[in-house]
Amino acid sequence: MIETNKNYIRQNIAIKRLDGRTYKDFRKLSVETNLIEKAEGSALVTLGETKVLVGVKMDLGTPFPDSGDVGILMTNAERSPIASPEFESGPPNDDTIELARVVDRGIRESGCIDFHKLCIKEGEKVWMVFVDISILNNDGNLFDAAAAGAISALLTAKIPKLNDNGTVNRSEYDGALVVTDLPIMVTTALINGVMVVDPTADEEEVIEGRVHVTSIEAGICAMQKSGSCEFTEEQIMTAIDNSIAMGKELRKQLKKK
Amino acid sequence: MAKLSVKITKKDDKKSVVGTASKSKTVVSKKTEVVEANKAVTKNKLNVIVTVKENNNPVRIVKNVQTVKKTDTRREVEETVIVVPGDLLEDNLNVLAGLGTYRDGSKVYSKYTGLLKKRDHMITVIPLNGVYVPKKGDFVIGEIKSSNFSNWWVDIGTAFNAKLPVMAVPEFIERNADLSKFYKNGDLVFARVDSVTSDPVIPLFMKDRMCRKLYHGRVIDIIPTKVPRLIGREGTMIHLIKDSCKSVINVGQNGRVWVKGGDESLAERAIKMVEMFAYKSGLTDMVSDFLESELKNNKSKVSVSENTKS
Amino acid sequence: MSGAKRPKEYEKLIVKGKRCDGRKIDELRPLTIKVGVIKRANGSAYVELGKTKVYAAVYGPKELHPRRLVEDDKAVLSVKYSMLAFSVNDRARPGPNRRSTEISKVVKHALEPVIFLEEFPQLNIELIVDIIQADAGTRTAAVIAGSVALANAGIPMKGLVSACAAGKVDGEILLDLNAPEDNFGDSDLPIAMTSTDKKITLMQLDGVMTKAEIQKAIILIRKGNDYIISKQIEALKGVYQ
Structure with a gap:
């Protein structure tokens, strides 16, 4: 980004952002679910111009040796070059892996999926839930969009039926993937001393660091500080407050689906 | 055929009817039936010639609808035709296949998604999207990326950086001087394209009254092919935006627009509006109306740029 | 292809001139095309x-990176x-595989012939196609979308x-096979054609067809392409x- 523009964003961030928002405003969030029939669950999230598509696939697998009676959740992210000239094709880099793991932590630690219910035969067969995050257009705040997409896709996901011979029948369903809470991630970024919510791609060029906070109704279930910068305790508390406040709002919106 | 709103005043009893007139029969009011409607442009006056039937007698009324600016008149008369690559534009050996078209035998096709322009015996297509293609003399807005002994390297939005030789700037620079003292990395300049050759590295020069460093402000990117529309005929569009927003604005042919001061946010919205509707006619009026209504609404709000440190 | 065992519902793929999804033998599936959907890109579809x-x-x-791929006199379409x-x-493991590599290549060769590559020497035009749901005909959909995205980008x-x-x-x-027809049918012939002079720029054949059958298929494909x-x-x- 042109240095002049970077300076402009930094200098004005406390008063106004390029798109007219204040530091506490989220862009318009819309979610479309069940658009990929072949997937067990799917959601297309549009946050401003950021577009993230999340698909849920379920498959049979063997449980981990130390937890024979629980199903498995695997979250993967792909930042395809379709979404931005900065994204390179190839195996996920550390940014992409961080995105997948932070979204995963928010879902896993919230307890919203009862993994015991995904056990078919203890020690032998369990359901594996694959959450695949695909970025289609990068205009910033991929973490929150991906997290909203993941939980929306899981909320509307259906468990395939098991045939008598033990194979998966994807044309018939055996109920919904039970999701009892809605973990919502809210990212607050640090720009020139100001804690700013929902940064655009332009703003992400000047952020010093980020705090990702995932909240559920009972409290906070996951957090991540990202970026090579220092945060004061007050700034961390601002990020937590943002997640609680905006989490409530977003949870209401997503529950309506 | 475009429809016009016409006010028809009957001389005798000062009655006036307002309605739309087009080539097809249109009933304007119960008593007055429009038989024929034509528009003609003479100099800068737009006349409407309406033949009206009253009591079964055709009465011809010539009405001067409005004195319009040259820019709008031309736009009103020209039809906007959008073409895509492969559209057959003409099958005629006597027609010149201009920019944006290609010839195959007697057929002339469009190369781009763009606006079709037919003038005299030449057909051109103006692309509605695309990267910047430098031309000699273009004013461009660039950012200094680096320098060596004799050149600065400038990013002007082309695949390869342009070069600004030490000899091409107005300042006098001694041998072995530290170039960053004059233009350092990150500085923004308003420069001109010196020449265009097969070498992908474009040389720039700044020995021109208009060329200078640009301090602070911000740069807005628009599609380069829309820059002429943003400037407008004889600068009408850009002056409209500058005056309404009270901003300093420099437009680079490379699609970069530098804005400083005044209501920068409103200027950006106006610029983006021109970019989005560049293909439409009557755009100057649309932007003018938009700026007017926005300024009315904002009268009570404090101009934010006055509070920002520059 | 034809050797695959069919599940009961696909025993008969054509019944009284109607296909398993209700189409006639020369009917395309419903087609939707949108433009400018990925704002970050120069063009998209x-x-x-x-x-x-x-x-x-x-x-x-x-x-263009890496530099060794640069062509002096024209642009490279990747x-x-x-x-x-x-x-x-x-679920498919993410990442390239032999099939996606081959399809990338045939789609590139389908689109290259119509691009004025010589106008951008030493540069790169990059086309990325992501299939978000696959139900046969993904390479033909890729060509349709790629062509529109290129035109939208001002190329x-x-x-x-x-x-x-x-x-x-x-x-x-049959025209425009769906997944069951592709899986349990005898052959599949995707063909790409230019809009101006109907020249063929992509062609692959999977399965057995006589020359007459191929000619018949091309007639159907021509009509389909005109509509597309x-x-x-x-x-x-x-x-x-």
Whole structure:
């Protein structure tokens, strides 16, 4: 980004952002679910111009040796070059892996999926839930969009039926993937001393660091500080407050689906 | 055929009817039936010639609808035709296949998604999207990326950086001087394209009254092919935006627009509006109306740029 | 292909001239084309061909890396076709494989001939196609979307390129095979054609067909491509209404 523009964003961030928002405003969030029939669950999230598509696939697998009676959740992210000239094709880099793991932590630690219910035969067969995050257009705040997409896709996901011979029948369903809470991630970024919510791609060029906070109704279930910068305790508390406040709002919106 | 709103005043009893007139029969009011409607442009006056039937007698009324600016008149008369690559534009050996078209035998096709322009015996297509293609003399807005002994390297939005030789700037620079003292990395300049050759590295020069460093402000990117529309005929569009927003604005042919001061946010919205509707006619009026209504609404709000440190 | 064992519901793929999804033998699946859907890109398109759904984006002309791939006298078109993990019945491991590599190549060769590459020497035009749901015909959808994305990006082209497939299923030549027809039919012939002079720029054959059957298929494909081109043009112009 042109240095002049970077300076402009930094200098004005406390008063106004390029798109007219204040530091506490989220862009318009819309979610479309069940658009990929072949997937067990799917959601297309549009946050401003950021577009993230999340698909849920379920498959049979063997449980981990130390937890024979629980199903498995695997979250993967792909930042395809379709979404931005900065994204390179190839195996996920550390940014992409961080995105997948932070979204995963928010879902896993919230307890919203009862993994015991995904056990078919203890020690032998369990359901594996694959959450695949695909970025289609990068205009910033991929973490929150991906997290909203993941939980929306899981909320509307259906468990395939098991045939008598033990194979998966994807044309018939055996109920919904039970999701009892809605973990919502809210990212607050640090720009020139100001804690700013929902940064655009332009703003992400000047952020010093980020705090990702995932909240559920009972409290906070996951957090991540990202970026090579220092945060004061007050700034961390601002990020937590943002997640609680905006989490409530977003949870209401997503529950309506 | 475009429809016009016409006010028809009957001389005798000062009655006036307002309605739309087009080539097809249109009933304007119960008593007055429009038989024929034509528009003609003479100099800068737009006349409407309406033949009206009253009591079964055709009465011809010539009405001067409005004195319009040259820019709008031309736009009103020209039809906007959008073409895509492969559209057959003409099958005629006597027609010149201009920019944006290609010839195959007697057929002339469009190369781009763009606006079709037919003038005299030449057909051109103006692309509605695309990267910047430098031309000699273009004013461009660039950012200094680096320098060596004799050149600065400038990013002007082309695949390869342009070069600004030490000899091409107005300042006098001694041998072995530290170039960053004059233009350092990150500085923004308003420069001109010196020449265009097969070498992908474009040389720039700044020995021109208009060329200078640009301090602070911000740069807005628009599609380069829309820059002429943003400037407008004889600068009408850009002056409209500058005056309404009270901003300093420099437009680079490379699609970069530098804005400083005044209501920068409103200027950006106006610029983006021109970019989005560049293909439409009557755009100057649309932007003018938009700026007017926005300024009315904002009268009570404090101009934010006055509070920002520059 | 034809050796695959059919599940009960696909025992008969054509009943009284009607296919398993209700179409006639020369009917295309419902086609939707949208333009300018990925704002970050120079040009983009979204295509739905029946249940097959694809996004395409074009970046460039821009600098080409690595430098050893640079061509002095023209631009290089690079195409990357990928299927997203959840786009198929059994989750696909993300990342390129032999199939996606081959399809990227044939899609590149389908589109290159119509691009004025010589106008951008040493540069790169990058086309990325992501298949978000696959139900047969993904490479034809990729060509349809790629062609529109290139035109939307302002790349100079001789014309557009459209593509569709025909194949032999249960003794009949059908246009635009869906997944069951592709899986249990006898052959699949995707063909891409230019809009201006109907020249063929992509052609692959899977399965057995006689020369006469191939000719019959090409007649169906021509009609299909004519319709597709009209939809592509409509989508490109639609931005400016």
